[in-house]
Amino acid sequence: MTHVEHGFGPVWNRESRVLVLGSMPSPKSRQAGFYFMNPHNRFWPVMEALFDRQIGPSIAERRSFLLETGLALWDVIASCDIQGAQDASIRNALANDLRPLLSASAIGHVFVSGATATRLYRQLIQPQLNEAGLAVPMTPLPSTSPANARMSLEALRQAYRPIMLALED
Template identity: 60%
Template sequence: MEHVEHGFGPVWDAASRVLVLGSMPSPKSREAGFYYMHRQNRFWPVMAALFADPADPNDVPGDSPDSRRAFALRHHVALWDVIASCDIVGASDSSIRNAMPNDLTPILRGSRVTRVFTTGAKAGQLYRRLIEPGLSAAGCAVPMIQLPSTSPANASMRLPRLIDVYREAFEDAGILRTT
């Protein structure tokens, strides 16, 4: 068990329309200083399938934090995590203890975010327990949808199914046009 501080801030701007929250960055993501950086995590392939413009070869997430940040912002997707610090073993969400939440209020008040998506069961559980009550009390609650984890640990859900589930959620939020 190791005590971990998040280590890097959120990605968002005033035009962000949806906020995607994981639980806590994996060791690979903390090392890279950006979200979903484990090479086997399927988050960026899912985002590319949803948002990349086939007519624009430059509209891809790329491999670097800078290119991924730009891609997310270009498509009005904000990124952060539920947890600011916790005790954890490696990247195991099930081992998380003593979680301290991030404050989402500045993002929700400073952007056009109308929906929060959590990636995985633990992120959803921690959001409902640690963040939702405070947002409601502050008068800035928005609907939250729990999506499946894109982690390689969620091996039972193949990439095409992940893409379908995420597409439906983003369409329902009005971020993607219905296909």
């Protein structure tokens, strides 16, 4: 078990309309300093399928895609104890504070990727938002992690379609 600090902040701007949250970046993502950088994670292929466009492998291309499409990206957890990239091993999680980001942007919907991230969002973040009077709908999504290999890319694309609907609102 290793204590891990998130290490990098959210990708967003004032025009961001949808926030997608993971749990905690994997060791490969932390090493790269950006989200979903494990080549076996299917987040970026799902985004390419959903938006019907090539995104490119560089951090600059991925960041640009997010900002152009109105997506913001961050994680539920600011720090925790974790074994490798195993969400099931997460202990002592401290949440990121979403209130400043939600207050300073056009984000009207939050999507949370994975069961652990969803549970921790409901446990740690939702009470903060309720207390601050920030009523932003949240939709849980399946994880794009290699640990969720039972879902095909097409099934993940279908599961992530509500993001497109939220961007159209």
